[in-house]
Amino acid sequence: MKYVNHLKPAEIKTLTDGFRYSPSSRFRIRCHAILLSNKGYKIDKIADIIDFHRNTISIWIEQWESMGICGLISDASPGRPPIYTEQEQEKVCKWIDEQPQQLRDVQVRLEKETGKSASLETVKRNLKKIKV
Incomplete structure (x- = not known):
């Protein structure tokens, strides 16, 4: 033992x-x-x-x-991998520039183009992360 x-x-x-x-x-x-x-x-x-x-x-x-x-003592955990690639995040930035007040539309468009669904909060969090 x-x-x-x-x-x-x-x-x-x-x-x-x-x-x-x-x-x-x-x-x-x-x-x-x-x-x-x-x-x-x-x-x-x-x-x-x-x-x-x-x-x-x-x-x-x-x-x-x-x-x-x-x-x-635990090492720092990297967390969950991001849902969207850098290219997809760049598209989101461009769409936000076109329609800054329409996050719901950006969310729907992102889901149609990428096939990846995410909550509106996740979209907001990603936008905040990339400084929009």
Whole structure:
């Protein structure tokens, strides 16, 4: 069975503070998993408690062992890929120049030409992103 090696009091304090006060829910859950492992809980039991797959818990323990607290911090996630290509966004800019008050018409025209549907809010967000 894989367990966290005995933690030092300073490590327990750091993990406890991370579990209690971190704004990141992912980090809090990972700290909790390491603390439970330190208390002797098996990976399957930890997985049941925090509702994650046992392989995920195992990865967290390995990351803790190799990198310490830094191994529990998530990298920035790039998010969802954009719906529209740069060329399609350029078309939207041109259409907005032609009809600046008709976003609904731009949305319909964009759907007809690209076959991609998006809410009016998504169209607005994309326009804001490309500074219109």
